[in-house]
Amino acid sequence: MNLARLAAERAEAGRPVRAGLIGAGKFGSMFLSQVPTITGLEVAAIADLDPDRARTACRTVGWDESRIAATAFTEDGAALAERDDVDVVIEATGNPRAGIAHAQAAIAAGKHVVMVNVEADVLAGPALARRARAEGVVYSMAYGDQPALVAEMVDWAxxxxxxxxxAGKGTKYLPAYHKVTPDDVWTHYGLTPEAAAQAGMNPQMFNSFLDGTKSAIEMAAIANATGLNVPRGGLGFPPCGVDDLAHVLRPRDLGGQLEGKGMVEVVSSIERDGRPVFRDLRWGVYVVLEAPNDYAAACFRQYGLPTDATGRFASMYKPFHLIGLELSISVLSAALRGEATGCSREFRGNVAAVSKRGLKAGEVLDGEGGYTVYGRLMPAAVSAEADVLPIGLAHRVKLVRDVADGQAVTFADVEIEEDSAVALYREAMAGRAE
Structure with a gap:
């Protein structure tokens, strides 16, 4: 990719790439840990609701006091986006409304945006990407996170x-997980609540990974970036190891488990009875290829690719991803090559807020990973027809009528302010793929 060489040349010229980080949580901290060893990359400013916590994060990942003193710390992400000493804004708050606001501020200020905040991306990514293109800046997925890695594999193929x-990823999944709440999430991770609290682990955030919401969000992001299709009934999470990807992830009429070709899907690392899948892909990503001709199919076999019985479908996979440790690839790509490491192009997949139990009018939804709703993937066109409430807007909104267990919440079911986040969501949805 030549990014290291290009970055080194910028350092030699006295013009290092200058990043501004909004959100110094786990993802941001992983990125910060790598910065001192990357020639030509600096972090000029860090925004966090608690600047002292951000300074502590820098010390925890190994920054020396001189580097910390040379970095600006602020509570205001929008103000960071407007700084003259920032070339690339990294949005890593995890809050979809905040992410949208920060991205808009950065784009208006002529800064590239690396959107770690997948929740914001699936809510308004196509609209934000259009704004970025109009301003001549890059709007990018975050390399190291699974959506960007899958988008790269699809583009390569x-x-x-x-x-x-x-194409998609692996995770740990059972159907019962959709009902899990933050109160009982740690039993599924093999932790006690006390141990999790001591490690600073947020139960609602980790529950989002378990109850299927995060998988739905990430697959929507991949569909919106690559043009792959979304299952009409939501993700199936078929149990599947790496040796069987090409067999399981092909259309049903050919013996697989997908409703058609060109789909996103997540594979489970455990069988439905709880047994571990052999050679699972829990931490990785994959793409299933279809040979365009007999010659290519023969090459699959000759070069050892795992194929289905026909030999026409083969899989490639990456068993791990390094999350924030790889984020600099996106930052440098945007600044040095003017290229995104994956970018939302069209609204193909949406993530509906679906009730975890029967909900009553007057209750307040608590969003991703909470007690009231989980996120279910659906085609954007289908979600538009039903006017479903996306999971990214399902936080701190009051129900105005009852919602049955397992039912998608709609805009008509809630009392919600028509603010800029809602407006941008509707703008993005207006350009959806039918």
Missing amino acids: RAAGFKVAA
Whole structure:
């Protein structure tokens, strides 16, 4: 990719790439840990609701006091986005409304945006990307996170002339997980609440990974960036190991488990009875290729790719992802090459807020990973027809009527302010893929 060389040249010229980080949580801290060893990359400013916590994070990841003293710390993400000494804004708050506001401020200020905040991206990514293109700046997914890695694999496959039958990631999943709340999340991770609290682990955030919400959000982001299709009934989470990807992730009419070709899907690392899947892909990503001709299919076999019984479908996978440790790839790509490491292009997938139990009028929804709703993936066109409430807007909104257990919440079910986040969501939805 030559990014290291290009960054080193910028350092030699006295013009290092200057990043501004909004949100010094786990993802942001992982990025900060790498910065001192990357020639040509600096962090000029860090915004966090608690600047002292951000300073502590810098010390925890190994920054020396001189580097901390040379960095500006603030509570105001929008103000960071407007700083003259920032070239690339990294939005890593995890709050969709805040992420949208910060991205808008950065784009208006002529800064590139790396959107770690996948929640914000699936809510308004296509609209934000259009704004960025109009201003001549880059709006990018975050490399190291699974959506960007999958988008890269899909792009590689297409550039090499393959058809993409399926793409996605692995996770730990059972159907019962959709009902899990923060009160009982730690039992599924093999932790006690006390141990989790001591480690600073947020139960609602970790519950989002378990109850299927985060998987739905990430697959929506991949669909919106790559043009792959979304299952009409939501993610199936078929149990599948790496040796069987090409067999399981092909259309049903060919013996697989997908409703068609060109789909996003998540595979489970455990069987439905709780047994571990052999050679699972819990931490990784994959793409299933379809050979465009007999010659390519023969090459699959000759070069050892795992294929289905026909030999026409083969899989490639990456068993791990390093999350924030790889984030600099996006920052440098945006600043030095003017390229995104994945970018929302069209609204193909949406994530509906679905009730975890019967909900009553007057109750307040608590959003992603909480007690009231989880996120279910659905085609954007289907969600528009039903006017479902996306999971990114389902935080601190009051129900005005009852919602049955397992039912998608709609805008008509809630009392919600028509603010800029809602407006941008509707703008993005207006350009959806039918």
